[in-house]
Amino acid sequence: MEVNYLAIVAAAVASFVISSVWYAVFDRQRTELLGGADAAAGGRPPAWKVLVELFRSLVVASVLAGLAARMEITDWTGAALLGSAAWIGFPFVLLTGSVIWDNAPWKLAAVHAGDWLVKLLVITVMVSVWH
Secondary structure (H helix, E strand, O other), X not given: OOOOHHHHHHHHHHHHHHHHHHHHHOHHHHHHHOOOOOHHHOOOOOHHHHHHHHHHHHHHHHHHHHHHHXXXXXXXXXXXXXXXXXXXXXXXXXXXXXXXXXXXXXXXXXXXXXXXXXXXXXXXXXXXXXX
C-alpha cells in the first residue's frame, strides 16, 4: 500500500486546527497551571511557532501514514488502534515521565495528553482510510 501525500497534508492541517481549538478551550486552565507564565503572549503565538507546529504535525502525519501503509491498515478501526497504541507508547509515557521526574502538574500533563490522543486518532484515521 502506498501513502497518500494529500491525506498526509490534510491530516497535518486537521491536527493543527484541532490542537488550536483544544488549547483555546483549555487556555485558562493551562495558563493557571503554568502560574500565569503564558499570559504575556497576548493570545497569539509568534508566526515562527505556528510554522514549527505545522511542520511537527506534518512529521507526525508522515510517520503514521508510513506505519499504516506498512501495516496495511485501511479501515478506521485499525487506524484507531494504531493511533491509540502510538498515544500510549509515546505521548502518554513521556508525559507521565514529566510528572514523575520533573514534578510537572498532572493536570497540565492531562491537558497535553488529551490533545495528543485526539490528534493521533484523527491523523491515523485520515491517513489510513483516505486512499
